[in-house]
Amino acid sequence: MTPGRRFVVFIALAATLSSCRRPAASALRDDLGREVRVPAPVARVVTLAPNVTEIVAAIGCSSLLVGTDNFSNVPSSVASLPKVGGVQPSPELIARLSPDLVVASSSGSPGLSSVLASMSIPMYSVRTDRSADVSRVMTALGTLMRCGKPEAAKVEFEKQLSAQRRSRPSHPRVLFAVWPDPLYVAARETFVDDLFELTGAQNAVAPSVKGWPQYSLEAVIANPPDIILYPRASGRKDGMEAMFRTDSRWRALPAVSGNRLFAVDEDLFSRPGPRLPRAAAILNEILDSVEKRK
Numbered sequence: 001m002t003p004g005r006r007f008v009v010f011i012a013l014a015a016t017l018s019s020c021r022r023p024a025a026s027a028l029r030d031d032l033g034r035e036v037r038v039p040a041p042v043a044r045v046v047t048l049a050p051n052v053t054e055i056v057a058a059i060g061c062s063s064l065l066v067g068t069d070n071f072s073n074v075p076s077s078v079a080s081l082p083k084v085g086g087v088q089p090s091p092e093l094i095a096r097l098s099p100d101l102v103v104a105s106s107s108g109s110p111g112l113s114s115v116l117a118s119m120s121i122p123m124y125s126v127r128t129d130r131s132a133d134v135s136r137v138m139t140a141l142g143t144l145m146r147c148g149k150p151e152a153a154k155v156e157f158e159k160q161l162s163a164q165r166r167s168r169p170s171h172p173r174v175l176f177a178v179w180p181d182p183l184y185v186a187a188r189e190t191f192v193d194d195l196f197e198l199t200g201a202q203n204a205v206a207p208s209v210k211g212w213p214q215y216s217l218e219a220v221i222a223n224p225p226d227i228i229l230y231p232r233a234s235g236r237k238d239g240m241e242a243m244f245r246t247d248s249r250w251r252a253l254p255a256v257s258g259n260r261l262f263a264v265d266e267d268l269f270s271r272p273g274p275r276l277p278r279a280a281a282i283l284n285e286i287l288d289s290v291e292k293r294k
Contacts, residue, residue: 026038026040028124028144030124030125030126031106031125031126031127032106032125036122036123036124037122038100038101038122038144039101039122040146041146042064042100042101042144042145042146043064043100044097044098044099044100044101045064045099045100046065046066046067046068046084046097046099046102046103047072047102047103048068048069048089048103048104048105048108048109048112049071049108050068050071050072050073050267050271050273051105051128051272051273052103052105052126052128053065053068053072053078054072054074054075054271054273054275055126055128055138055273055274056141057074057075057274058138058157058273058274059147059148059149059150059154060148060150061141061142061147061148062078063147064145065078065081066081066082066097066098066099067081067083067084067093067099068083068084069083069089070086071086073267074267082097084097087108088109089109091112091115091116091119094116094121095119100122101122101123101144101145102116102122102123103123103124103125104124104125104126105125105127106125107127107129109123109125124144128191128272129191129272130189130191130272131161131191131194131195131198131276132194133191133272134157134272134273134274135158138150138153138154138157138274139151139154157276157277160277161198161276161277161280163277164198164199164277164281164283164284165198165199165200166198166199166200166284166287167200168201168287168291171200171201171202172200172201172227172287172290172291173223173224173226174202174204174225174227174228174229174287175203175204175220175227175228175229175255176192176228176229176230176269177228178212178230178231178270179236180236180242180243181239182214183214183215183216183220184214184215185212185213185215186203186205186212187205187206187209187211187212188203188205188208188210189210190210190211191276195269195276195283196283198280199280199284201283201287204220204223204224204225205219205223206219206222206223217247217250220253221253224253224254225253225254226254226255226260226290227255227260227261227262227286227287227290228244228253228261228262229262229263229269229283231263231264231266231269231270232263232264232265232266236266237263240263244261260290262286264279264282264286265282268282
């Protein structure tokens with residue numbers, strides 16, 4: 001064999017061996033409808049939202065996690081993992097972790113997928129706007145990452161959530177105020193709205209208002225809540241309580257004048273993930289306590 005022929009054979013063999021080592025990729029569509037080429041098997045995962053991190057852990061795939069966003073703190077084992085940023089994650093920090101897959105929330109990190117694609121890092125976005133989405137995403141991520149026991153986690157999640165279903169003679173009107181100035185609320189067609197319905201309450205936000213919008217005090221007065229929930233995080237808690245105290249229009253509302261104001265764990269009530277049954281249980285405790293006062 002001539003030297004030139006041996007060189008051609010060597011190059012062909014090297015290419016073949018390289019292709020054998022490279023994980024096969026499957027073209028899948030994420031919840032944004034984007035085609036994502038996901039390698040198999042997935043061995044290194046970075047998550048970019050706390051609820052996504054919790055879902056990955058709940059289905060038994062936390063061993064694949066090599067990094068998370070700055071806000072992921074559950075389970076405690078993720079605290080020691082490298083952090084890649086907050087609302088705007090750093091592509092450079094993500095790339096340093098050499099992930100096979102990045103999993104993000106469909107509501108965050110706009111434009112990041114194209115940046116990561118240029119680095120040959122696939123990003124798969126999941127939508128968890130409603131409580132039913134959590135079960136679906138458990139199954140999807142388990143299939144995607146080929147790990148854990150997603151179906152068992154899904155069944156247990158649904159069982160625990162169903163156990164919190166209540167039927168009440170009255171349907172207390174509940175407002176979840178998530179930010180004081182300007183006021184932002186959990187409106188209709190959200191997982192919080194689903195929790196209200198599950199526990200026998202109703203959302204005090206007008207039926208035409210959806211998502212997590214800015215909301216006027218005039219709209220609150222027009223649809224007065226019986227109960228107000230708000231985050232107990234120090235900054236927002238202080239702002240909310242000052243607003244209730246100092247503004248006579250807030251003080252005139254039944255929920256405020258009747259002292260039916262409840263500071264709740266913002267992580268539980270703002271993360272559509274496997275701990276939603278716990279949020280529902282707390283909401284039931286609040287609703288039960290208000291009913292007993294009557």
